[in-house]
Amino acid sequence: MRLPLTAWTSIAHRASGVFLFAGMAVLIWVLDASLASPESFASLQECLGSPLAKLVIWAVVAGLIYHSVAGVKHLVMDLGVGETMEGGTLGAKVVLAVSAVLIVLAGVWIW
Amino acid sequence: MVTAVTSMGRSGLYDWLMQRVTAVILLAYFLLVGCVLLGGVDYAAWKALYSQTWMRVFSLLALLSLGMHAWVGLWAVFTDYLTERLLGNVGNVLRLLAQGVSALIMFTYVVWGIQILWGL
Numbered sequence: 001m002r003l004p005l006t007a008w009t010s011i012a013h014r015a016s017g018v019f020l021f022a023g024m025a026v027l028i029w030v031l032d033a034s035l036a037s038p039e040s041f042a043s044l045q046e047c048l049g050s051p052l053a054k055l056v057i058w059a060v061v062a063g064l065i066y067h068s069v070a071g072v073k074h075l076v077m078d079l080g081v082g083e084t085m086e087g088g089t090l091g092a093k094v095v096l097a098v099s100a101v102l103i104v105l106a107g108v109w110i111w
Numbered sequence: 112m113v114t115a116v117t118s119m120g121r122s123g124l125y126d127w128l129m130q131r132v133t134a135v136i137l138l139a140y141f142l143l144v145g146c147v148l149l150g151g152v153d154y155a156a157w158k159a160l161y162s163q164t165w166m167r168v169f170s171l172l173a174l175l176s177l178g179m180h181a182w183v184g185l186w187a188v189f190t191d192y193l194t195e196r197l198l199g200n201v202g203n204v205l206r207l208l209a210q211g212v213s214a215l216i217m218f219t220y221v222v223w224g225i226q227i228l229w230g231l
Contacts, residue, residue: 014184014187014188017181017184017188018184018188021181021184021185024177024181024220025216025220028220028223028224028227031224031227032223032227034154034157035157035158035227041154042154064141068138071138072138074131074134075135078131109149
């Protein structure tokens with residue numbers, strides 16, 4: 001589909017939101033295991049050490065980062081900033097750049 | 112009409128505002144937890160943090176915000192793509208089914224979270 005960049009960042013904002021709705025189950029499960037007991041905390045640490053678990057956590061964190069950055073852009077636009085055609089395109093580029101950097105940094109932190 | 116009745120506050124303006132209020136709460140919460148995790152925690156420090164009343168209240172606030180935020184967001188998605196216009200009559204059934212299932216999941220998250228936070 002031939003769509004403007006702003007359409008793709010908007011669709012990605014929606015898709016990441018739907019993804020996060022499922023991803024929250026992972027985060028709440030992690031919170032549960034991390035607080036239940038010292039033993040469950042330790043076994044959680046061990047579990048999160050596996051490559052697959054790291055990949056899942058990274059995916060959820062990546063979704064969280066993108067959704068947050070795109071959300072902040074919405075709040076900025078609500079203040080009347082960047083509402084023009086050029087502003088919208090620039091905003092979309094900034095969202096992509098900032099989240100890409102943060103997602104890579106999150107990956108570095110997780111691994 | 113059928114789609115408006117399942118929105119969060121029966122009003123687009125109310126939904127718009129709640130989506131932003133809950134977004135700011137969630138962002139603040141995730142930034143706080145993110146900063147704590149970046150600093151590194153052991154079980155004792157982590158448990159101590161979540162033993163404090165303000166943290167439990169903030170976590171519950173974030174959890175309730177998540178429920179509202181997800182409802183408004185998923186409503187927007189479902190009423191755009193699971194529609195009579197796109198899918199015919201089955202669209203209405205699918206949309207209400209999707210909203211019912213997501214409401215149940217949200218409710219489960221809230222109850223689960225309360226159990227974790229207050230250790231019932």
